[in-house]
Amino acid sequence: MSFAGETVRTLESNGLCRKLQIHSGELLNFSTNDYLNLSSHPLVKRCAIEAVKLFGTGSRGSRLMAGNLSLHEGLEHQLARLTGMETALVFGSGFLTNLGVLTSLAGRNDVIFSDRLNHASLVDGAIASRAEVRRYRHCSVEHLRDLLLSSGNTGRKIIVTDSVFSMDGDVAPLRDIFELSVAEGCLLIVDEAHAIGVFGSGGGVCRGLGICPDVITGTLSKALGGYGGFAACSSEMREYFVNRSRSFVYTTALPPASVGAAMGALEVINSTSGMGSSLLDLAADFRKLLVEKGFDTSGSVSQIVPIVVGESSAALSLSAALEEIGILAVAIRPPTVPAGTARLRFSVTLAHSPDDIIRTADELKRL
Ligand SMILES: Cc1ncc(COP(=O)(O)O)c(C=O)c1O
Known part of the structure; x- marks a missing residue:
């Protein structure tokens, strides 16, 4: 066999x-x-169809070649507004977003502190980055602090956590994690895949708490009812990802139907309190x-x-x-x-x- x-x-x-x-x-x-039951919403479907009529079925190339459409940038503007971040960058999926963000921000001299129950895409992104990976007990700020303070690593320190955990439905203690990240000079990445559209008036847990991590990652495939992913961050960070995130650079841009659907979903969320x-x-x-x-x-x-x-x-x-x-x-x-x-x-x-x-x-x- x-x-x-x-x-x-x-x-x-x-x-x-x-x-x-x-x-x-x-x-x-x-x-x-x-x-939010948006995948079959008439307006969301109509927006997807209109996007295909205007731009075709495929985006015809990567964003840095000929695949960058005004539609992508329009969606990024909307996602930045939703999350309360300066800008956003759309990726092919939530999984590709997490891979691209982690592998570009961390390298072999750096250390990533990751919640034990983080999603597989964060686990794989951390491994693929070749950084040292330290896993802290689920939602334990004390354990995270211990690991941070005892780390001899002199490189970049990055904390990464889901906001809403996909298999437990609990929420990370983000205010404490945020404060710790600021005090210790770490980068903080929060995956809001299950929180976007639901928590914080739709903007996610961080938005609801009024905290601003370095990067928020998310997906268009859950509450927004379609497909695709995004990172919300500063404009400097966005430019960095455009240049350094391999899962952004070396792949075809998200197709118009998915971008249109996401814009339709955001329109529904924004107009339905x-x-x-x-x-x-x-x-x-x-x-x-x-x-x-x-x-x-x-x-x-x-x-x-x-x-x-x-x-x-x-x-x-x-x-x-x-x-x-x-x-x-x-x-x-x-x-x-x-x-x-x-x-x-x-x-x-x-x-x-x-x-x-x-x-x-x-x-x-x-x-
Ligand atoms: C927490 C979390 N992050 C990222 C992803 C990946 O998102 P996508 O399905 O858009 O690839 C998922 C699930 O699919 C998830 O649960």
Whole structure:
């Protein structure tokens, strides 16, 4: 048997093999990142179509060659306004943004301090940068401080954290991390992928707290309902990325339909007050129901609500039982989450009604 086949068999026997599935559109979907239900919004679709009519299906080249469109710069202007940062730079995806930001800011003489539960794109960006990587305990400012103060590294010091953690739905102690980064002269990078459009009137957790890290990274693929990524930063930093971020320089610019869709999504968010806070209220109601029924929703304070089951097989069985009664909550297993913490990750979205969350909590209790 080939190494590939052997690996897949081992994953299968450990309940860890993932399969691509096409889920029925009929299911009550708690596994989508389309938090504000914008991917099917008429205005967002219309903006994507208009962008294709005006600019075509592809951007025809990298941004530094012939691919830079007025549309990209218009979106960057909007993203800067949303996050309260000076400027923004659009990348091909959130993953490419994190790779490009970390590999350009850190090199082999530098050190990156990274939360243990940071997203895979931050983990890979840190490794690819060749910097020394020190991982601090999840959300522990004390551990981060200890690592910072005991570091003998004389190079650039960079702290990187998610704002809302994708598998736990908790929020990093960003004010304390920000103050520490300023006191210790570190660069601070915050990934707001799950917070944009939801927290801080849509501008993210940092915006809500009134703090300004060196770089905010984000995605257009979750609350904005489309595809693509961005970094929001100072104009000096933007120019640096334009010159130094390999995942920006050596790749084709984001296609017009995605840029148009994101601009449409921002228009909806800006003209509809309280979308993010309505979502957070609905998620709080869901958590309250679950806790009343004896579930532990860990540290979730966001639209992401995990129910940690433990073993992968138990998470798979619960997910399958829910799917049989029309509820989609995909099981999340290692290596996405630490061993022994397999879970169902519920994303509450604006497509859900109060009745949907009551029914789901009731069914979970029954199962
Ligand atoms: C925290 C976080 N950062 C970055 C990404 C990557 O974003 P994208 O899907 O746009 O590549 C994701 C998820 O996909 C994420 O959860």
